[in-house]
Amino acid sequence: HYPPVCNALEADNGALRDAILYHLQYSCGSTKKEATQGELARAVMLAVRDLLTERMLATEKRYQQHNAKRLYYLSMEFHLGRTLGNVLANLGLTTLLARTMEELGVDLEEIREQESDGALGTGGLARLAACFLDSLATLDMPGFGYGLKYQFGLFRQELVQGYQKELPGRWDTEHNPWLISRPDEVFAIPMYGRVEPSRGRNNRYAPVWQDQKFVLGIPHDMPIAGAGGKTVNTLRLFSARSADAFDIQIFTANDYFQAIRHQLFSESVSKMLYPSDVDDQSLEMRLKQEYFLVACTIQDIMKKYLKTGGEISNFAQNTAIQLNDTNPALAIAELMRCLVDEHQLDWDNSWDITRATCAYTSHTLVPEAYEKWPVQLFEKVLPRHLQIIYEINHRFLHEVRLRYPDDENAPTRMSLIEETGGRQLNMAHLAIIGSHSVNGVAGLHSQLLRDNVFPDFADMFPERFSNKTNGVTQRRWLYKANPPLANLITSAIGNEWIIRAETLSRLDEFAADSQFQKQFAETRNHNKRSLADHIMRVTGLVINPDSLFDVQIKRVHEYKRQLLHLLYIIHCYRAIIEDGEPPQVPRTHIFAGKAAPGDPAAKLIIKLINNIGQVINRDTRTRDMLKVVMLPDFGVSLAEKIIPAADLSEQISMAGTEASGTGNMKLAMNGALTIGTRDGSNIEIMEEVGADNFFTFGLDADTIEELRTENSYNAWDYYADNPLIRRAVDCLDSDMFCQEEPGLFRDIFASLMYEGDYFFHLADLESYIDTQQQVNELYTHPASWRKKAILNIARSGKFSSDRTVMEYAETIWQLKPVV
Numbered sequence: 001h002y003p004p005v006c007n008a009l010e011a012d013n014g015a016l017r018d019a020i021l022y023h024l025q026y027s028c029g030s031t032k033k034e035a036t037q038g039e040l041a042r043a044v045m046l047a048v049r050d051l052l053t054e055r056m057l058a059t060e061k062r063y064q065q066h067n068a069k070r071l072y073y074l075s076m077e078f079h080l081g082r083t084l085g086n087v088l089a090n091l092g093l094t095t096l097l098a099r100t101m102e103e104l105g106v107d108l109e110e111i112r113e114q115e116s117d118g119a120l121g122t123g124g125l126a127r128l129a130a131c132f133l134d135s136l137a138t139l140d141m142p143g144f145g146y147g148l149k150y151q152f153g154l155f156r157q158e159l160v161q162g163y164q165k166e167l168p169g170r171w172d173t174e175h176n177p178w179l180i181s182r183p184d185e186v187f188a189i190p191m192y193g194r195v196e197p198s199r200g201r202n203n204r205y206a207p208v209w210q211d212q213k214f215v216l217g218i219p220h221d222m223p224i225a226g227a228g229g230k231t232v233n234t235l236r237l238f239s240a241r242s243a244d245a246f247d248i249q250i251f252t253a254n255d256y257f258q259a260i261r262h263q264l265f266s267e268s269v270s271k272m273l274y275p276s277d278v279d280d281q282s283l284e285m286r287l288k289q290e291y292f293l294v295a296c297t298i299q300d301i302m303k304k305y306l307k308t309g310g311e312i313s314n315f316a317q318n319t320a321i322q323l324n325d326t327n328p329a330l331a332i333a334e335l336m337r338c339l340v341d342e343h344q345l346d347w348d349n350s351w352d353i354t355r356a357t358c359a360y361t362s363h364t365l366v367p368e369a370y371e372k373w374p375v376q377l378f379e380k381v382l383p384r385h386l387q388i389i390y391e392i393n394h395r396f397l398h399e400v401r402l403r404y405p406d407d408e409n410a411p412t413r414m415s416l417i418e419e420t421g422g423r424q425l426n427m428a429h430l431a432i433i434g435s436h437s438v439n440g441v442a443g444l445h446s447q448l449l450r451d452n453v454f455p456d457f458a459d460m461f462p463e464r465f466s467n468k469t470n471g472v473t474q475r476r477w478l479y480k481a482n483p484p485l486a487n488l489i490t491s492a493i494g495n496e497w498i499i500r501a502e503t504l505s506r507l508d509e510f511a512a513d514s515q516f517q518k519q520f521a522e523t524r525n526h527n528k529r530s531l532a533d534h535i536m537r538v539t540g541l542v543i544n545p546d547s548l549f550d551v552q553i554k555r556v557h558e559y560k561r562q563l564l565h566l567l568y569i570i571h572c573y574r575a576i577i578e579d580g581e582p583p584q585v586p587r588t589h590i591f592a593g594k595a596a597p598g599d600p601a602a603k604l605i606i607k608l609i610n611n612i613g614q615v616i617n618r619d620t621r622t623r624d625m626l627k628v629v630m631l632p633d634f635g636v637s638l639a640e641k642i643i644p645a646a647d648l649s650e651q652i653s654m655a656g657t658e659a660s661g662t663g664n665m666k667l668a669m670n671g672a673l674t675i676g677t678r679d680g681s682n683i684e685i686m687e688e689v690g691a692d693n694f695f696t697f698g699l700d701a702d703t704i705e706e707l708r709t710e711n712s713y714n715a716w717d718y719y720a721d722n723p724l725i726r727r728a729v730d731c732l733d734s735d736m737f738c739q740e741e742p743g744l745f746r747d748i749f750a751s752l753m754y755e756g757d758y759f760f761h762l763a764d765l766e767s768y769i770d771t772q773q774q775v776n777e778l779y780t781h782p783a784s785w786r787k788k789a790i791l792n793i794a795r796s797g798k799f800s801s802d803r804t805v806m807e808y809a810e811t812i813w814q815l816k817p818v819v
């Protein structure tokens, strides 16, 4: 007699405790006395999941009653982080559970630390998707995530002698307590084979895709609870199973081992998340993964739609599909195949439906990041889809010729198939042609997409292009991650900000209030001490909690310019040891971030951060003035520890390279001041918080573009003109930071000085150093600093993903709350 937790909960009559004990016994097969921390954590999560399940079923019922339009957010990556804390926060159960655990004599914090991060993603695109799911549920919108249940998510990073070492990710997908597996709802996904031309009904040309190999897709649902807990949507993750395992043939076949080998082969489709820079050998698997996601999703959507009595002709009125970058852009070809081949709709109708359904978001300006598939490989894996893409292209290029009769190169530039350098399929072109909406993720990014990346398409379809500036969920990134500050904010302005971030602006009037400032400083000190403890535990390094915490946490990549930050640190170090000039304020430079396993330049930067730390942290001349820390294994949980303790947020990518950035928003929302270039959403953060409350420096994107076209950037000019720059850069040519591995960083020196430095580090270094000086000066005036920090929080409301999602809902998805 298992008590129905949900309704009893509000009354707090011990129902939650009973549910936990129930699961401890019946789901974990343990007892309170014998249970391990892991079992206790599992029982807690299962008890909480029961609650979510009830609300999830009620939510689905509500959507059906309203015959609501649904949004499907297709993404190869979702970086969820931990779930328990977020669910408790959104359901308002944190205190009740803490009390219950106390009664049971269990430390809730320890239980929470048991949960591993769901890191099914590599970078910002993946975390954005997770923030959107939180906002969709909070806004009571029928929006569902669709992704893959990788057995191995993002690799875990260890630092071994300062080098990044990659280890398998730890998220337990097999026995994950949050996932509800649905083996009965299996989908069969065809791949390979060949296409036979044949005649179908009414003598219509009806190609038949045959001799395929099938992989089965099993859905697993993760409940996604919005704030207040009324709406619980789902994130549906597919895992791959061999079709043969369901076929008795495998056990009666002559070659049993051959059969098992084929099973392994199929199941490898959802084995691992690939890093963004897949090598040639992994290309085929990655293509299969992308198709697997798309095909499972389209089948699922169609099945549900038809089951609830939907007419194919109304499909687009009831369905929106958002493509999270081009990885799921095959959905366009798959939806066409589904409509034309399986539902025998004519081409033009199918094309109208497909375009009205799909919308595409681009998340990058890095040219290598734009996906292209070798036609030969594509044809092998997806022969029917290649035909469909040829047909789309044929019709599209016809339109292009009509539209631009005098521009004979237009068809070549806009074709889906690139003929230079081996025939390749351009997925961004497919995504643009097959969608009714194309958006960038910050104002500058969207403008650069229109002007530089896709100018031909922007000219042909101007109405298709728009901007949707990114956002982050304040519920995870402020309410849950930073309780001391969250409580202070609520005590001043009430708690409406948790669901209406724009009301944070009520803090404006507290910015100069000395009492409020004092309390703000206390939260900050508390958080900085916690982080200092954490750093001590993880690295053994003692840092000064009263120093300025200068934070750069993000993927390590040349374009993000961790190197610029390092050059500044080297500059400060030499000023101390050679000029006897200690900095005005003590600083701790905190780095965290992973490099792509196949990116040697980024990996060498990680090694450089660590070696600089080694040398500086050991040098007694720097005393407490300068420390450099690199925390291993950056991810959501580590970010939740670092962000609330940050004083300064480093957002120093070369202008015109960072599409948006979202860490910048999380840090500003928690009261860090930003030092940033005019790149991505930095520009909008500066606009919102005011130029007085933001440190900006460096060349803007236009100037950089000019320098590049004129080919007039010359690192040696900056090197010759400024002795301080020379002194900093020369260290990389020497063995100052690599006594034990002489010459280790010479490649970095060469990339800066001899190889034209694509990222213009030296052009911005002087202005960066000057601006860091202004940071120091401000930090010596605590009241002014705090005022600016509070204003940053007060004016960060725009950067809530609730705002972003509402913009998508109104202008792209035509999606409404269902209450």
Ligand code: 26V
Binding pocket: 122, 123, 124, 125, 126, 128, 276, 277, 363, 364, 366, 368, 369, 441, 470, 557, 658, 659, 660, 661, 662, 680
């Ligand atoms: C892919 C690759 C592939 C190989 C070479 C280096 C490289 C660099 C970037 C990428 C794009 C990954 C997609 C991504 O995560 N983009 C991020 O999306 C965030 C959410 O919109 C945005 O805030 C970040 O600026 C953007 O980098």
